[in-house]
Amino acid sequence: MLAPSDPTKIGRDLAPVVEILSADKVFPNGTRALAPIDLKIVEREFLTLIGPSGCGKSTLLKLIANLIEPTDGRILWWSGGFDKVGTTDRSLAFVFQDPTLMPWARVETNVRLPLDLVGMPKAESRARVKDALARVGLEGFARHHPRQLSGGMRMRVSIARSLVTAPNLLLMDEPFGALDEFTRNRLDADLVRLWWERKLTTVFVTHSIYEAVFLSTRVVVMGARPGHIFKTMTIDEPHPRDEGFRNSPRFSEHCRVLSAALTEVSLEQMQR
Amino acid sequence: MTRPFLQSEAAMSIIAPLIVGVVIVVIWEIGCRAAHVPIFLFPKPSDIALKLASDWTTLLGALGVTLRIALQAFVASILIGTLIAFLFVQSRAIEMSLFPYAVLLQVTPIVAIAPLIIILVKNTQVALTVCATVVALFPVISNTTLGLRSVDPGLVSLFRMNKAGRLQTLWRLRIPSALPYFFGGLRISSGLALIGAVVAEFVAGTGGRSSGLAYEILQSGFQLDIPRMFAALLLITLAGVGLFALMVVLSKLALGQWHESEVGAET
Numbered sequence: 001m002l003a004p005s006d007p008t009k010i011g012r013d014l015a016p017v018v019e020i021l022s023a024d025k026v027f028p029n030g031t032r033a034l035a036p037i038d039l040k041i042v043e044r045e046f047l048t049l050i051g052p053s054g055c056g057k058s059t060l061l062k063l064i065a066n067l068i069e070p071t072d073g074r075i076l077w078w079s080g081g082f083d084k085v086g087t088t089d090r091s092l093a094f095v096f097q098d099p100t101l102m103p104w105a106r107v108e109t110n111v112r113l114p115l116d117l118v119g120m121p122k123a124e125s126r127a128r129v130k131d132a133l134a135r136v137g138l139e140g141f142a143r144h145h146p147r148q149l150s151g152g153m154r155m156r157v158s159i160a161r162s163l164v165t166a167p168n169l170l171l172m173d174e175p176f177g178a179l180d181e182f183t184r185n186r187l188d189a190d191l192v193r194l195w196w197e198r199k200l201t202t203v204f205v206t207h208s209i210y211e212a213v214f215l216s217t218r219v220v221v222m223g224a225r226p227g228h229i230f231k232t233m234t235i236d237e238p239h240p241r242d243e244g245f246r247n248s249p250r251f252s253e254h255c256r257v258l259s260a261a262l263t264e265v266s267l268e269q270m271q272r
Numbered sequence: 273m274t275r276p277f278l279q280s281e282a283a284m285s286i287i288a289p290l291i292v293g294v295v296i297v298v299i300w301e302i303g304c305r306a307a308h309v310p311i312f313l314f315p316k317p318s319d320i321a322l323k324l325a326s327d328w329t330t331l332l333g334a335l336g337v338t339l340r341i342a343l344q345a346f347v348a349s350i351l352i353g354t355l356i357a358f359l360f361v362q363s364r365a366i367e368m369s370l371f372p373y374a375v376l377l378q379v380t381p382i383v384a385i386a387p388l389i390i391i392l393v394k395n396t397q398v399a400l401t402v403c404a405t406v407v408a409l410f411p412v413i414s415n416t417t418l419g420l421r422s423v424d425p426g427l428v429s430l431f432r433m434n435k436a437g438r439l440q441t442l443w444r445l446r447i448p449s450a451l452p453y454f455f456g457g458l459r460i461s462s463g464l465a466l467i468g469a470v471v472a473e474f475v476a477g478t479g480g481r482s483s484g485l486a487y488e489i490l491q492s493g494f495q496l497d498i499p500r501m502f503a504a505l506l507l508i509t510l511a512g513v514g515l516f517a518l519m520v521v522l523s524k525l526a527l528g529q530w531h532e533s534e535v536g537a538e539t
Contacts, residue, residue: 067429086435094433100426104448104530116444117434145530 014042016079017169017201018064023073024226025059032226033059036073039220039229041203046195048204048216050258052266056227057205058173064203065094065171077169092169093162097177099154101146101161107133108142111161125164132160135194152183156190163194170195170202177207188214189242196240209262213254214246221258223265230265233258315499320506323499331488331500335507338469338484341397342515345404346465350458352405353412360413361420361446378410382468386475400472400484407468411460419453420446452531455523462515470508 022036034056041047041064049057062068063075066082077085077092084090093114101110108129109116115125133139136156146154155175162170176184192215195202206212212219216235223230235254237245245251297317303309304316311319324331356374360367386403393399423446431441473486485504492501 065433067433092433094430096426096430098426100424100430102427102445102448104451104527113430113444114434117431117436117440147530147532 014044016040016042017045017077018203019076019079020060020063021074021076023063023070023075025056025063025068026071034063034227037227037229041201043201044199046192046202046204046215046217048206048212048219049222050206050209050212050219050262051222051227051230052224052262052269053207054227055222055224055265057222059227060222061171061173061203061205065092067094089168091165091167092171093165093167095158095162095170095172095175097174099146099151099158101154101157103146105145106142107138107144107146107149107157110146110157111164113161114165128164128166129160132164135163136160136190152179152187155179155187159187159191159194163198166198168201170200172202172204174205174207176211184208184211185246191215192239192241209255209258210246213251213258214241219258221261221265224269230268231261233261312496312498315502319499320502323497324503324506327500327503331485331503331507334483334485334488334504335511338466338473338486338508339511341400341404341473341484342466342469342511344401345408345468346462346515348401348405349408349412349461349465353409353457353461354416354454356413357416357420360417367417374410374413377406382407382471383475386472390472390476396476400469400476403472403475404465404468407471408461408465411457411464412454413457415453415457415460416450419450422453423449452527455519455526459516459519459523462519463512466508466512466515 018039018041020037020039020041022038023034024032024036025034026032037060039060049060051057059068063070066075066085075082078090085092102113105113111132112125112129115128129142130139133142136159138153138156138160141149141153141157146157149157159175176187179187188211194200195215204212204215213235219233219235220229221231221233222228233254237250237254301317304314309316315323356370360371382403385406389402389406390396390399393402427445428441431445436444469484470486473484474490477487477490485508488504489501492498492504
């Protein structure tokens with residue numbers, strides 16, 4: 001049962017990828033989105049942020065992506081500042097809630113965008129685009145326009161675009177939230193396989209208990225007003241996970257525990 | 273076998289207005305004949321057609337003059353309007369300080385400032401072009417500015433996260449996003465350029481060899497040659513429709529691959 005290279009078994013001696021050191025966020029309109037947060041994300045971890053609406057999980061993810069800056073406290077990437085992010089072995093990619101594709105550009109152009117922006121020659125980028133599209137199962141759709149694809153396929157294009165730079169840290173903000181459950185389950189299975197093959201460190205935001213348990217090595221339950229970390233759970237199960245895991249009693253047990261934690265945090269919120 | 277084609281959207285959009293047009297012309301012709309309306313009050317369609325056939329060289333020459341002014345003004349308004357729009361999106365301060373003046377230019381009736389422009393600009397043709405440009409400019413400015421600003425915020429974040437430069441963001445993101453709005457502006461502007469050219473001609477009242485359709489209408493009015501007046505009017509209208517159709521085709525060519533407005537509803 002026990003996979004020897006399971007990241008959760010390697011323990012906590014892995015190098016930190018992101019360190020959040022009492023970072024908080026107050027928006028200019030005075031809304032306190034996040035209370036000071038301390039969180040360490042280590043290599044090869046699949047960390048999921050879950051919690052009720054308004055608990056600041058998306059804000060926390062944007063802080064990690066440096067899309068916004070903390071009001072107080074600091075964030076370290078690979079034990080350094082953000083200026084070194086983007087260099088070899090220190091790149092991050094962000095997958096948005098929506099596919100966020102350029103409607104005028106073909107699938108291949110959309111996927112190639114991050115490479116084009118750093119000025120990589122076409123001869124070099126072509127193979128990487130092809131590889132990224134193959135990884136999400138869209139080999140035959142390179143010349144299509146986004147509007148010709150279904151919602152699930154567009155999301156896969158978005159994931160291919162994030163993979164094309166071979167990132168070390170993948171940040172995903174409810175990427176499958178708008179999809180039907182069947183498509184979501186399939187993409188979840190694809191994602192967990194990709195994460196496993198590529199040894200990607202991933203931070204994932206979701207509303208779905210099943211998704212969190214299926215994907216993660218660690219789940220952070222967050223509460224609201226202001227956003228804070230309520231509880232951290234380790235999903236100590238072997239990888240790679242498949243449909244069999246989804247149907248196992250262990251899976252149900254994890255879901256039950258996580259669900260109880262979410263109920264608890266909602267009650268806590270109502271009492272405030 | 274022809275039924276499916278006749279019922280198709282494309283066929284309907286051509287045939288339906290055509291039928292309406294034919295019906296109106298027939299009623300017009302019969303009505304004028306039945307009521308014995310004098311030709312100098314309201315000519316029949318057949319009178320206009322005859323006049324068009326007999327005077328077509330002068331009328332077509334006049335159309336050429338008007339069209340040239342309109343097209344010059346249209347091109348000038350595209351160039352100037354786009355340039356101003358790019359200037360506006362560089363900073364809110366620039367836009368806020370200059371936009372009211374663009375509106376001022378738009379709301380001032382061209383008839384009121386045309387005499388001034390004609391006095392200030394020595395060459396009449398240039399003066400007319402300037403007048404028509406003033407009329408056609410505003411839709412290009414406002415639409416292109418709106419388009420350059422209407423960028424998917426997610427894509428802006430994506431570009432920023434990939435450390436894209438200002439030029440890269442402009443070329444790869446802002447300009448393509450603005451294209452549908454830009455073409456919307458061109459459709460309005462093309463018609464306005466023609467209107468501007470005709471109105472300016474009316475005010476200027478140019479004589480001599482290079483006189484446009486507005487001059488023809490004025491002259492016909494003085495001479496009570498009403499069929500000729502209608503013929504000139506018809507040519508102006510046709511030119512406007514032609515310009516608009518040209519813009520529709522251009523927009524289709526540029527956006528047909530991807531934009532909702534140009535993609536058929538069947539997919």
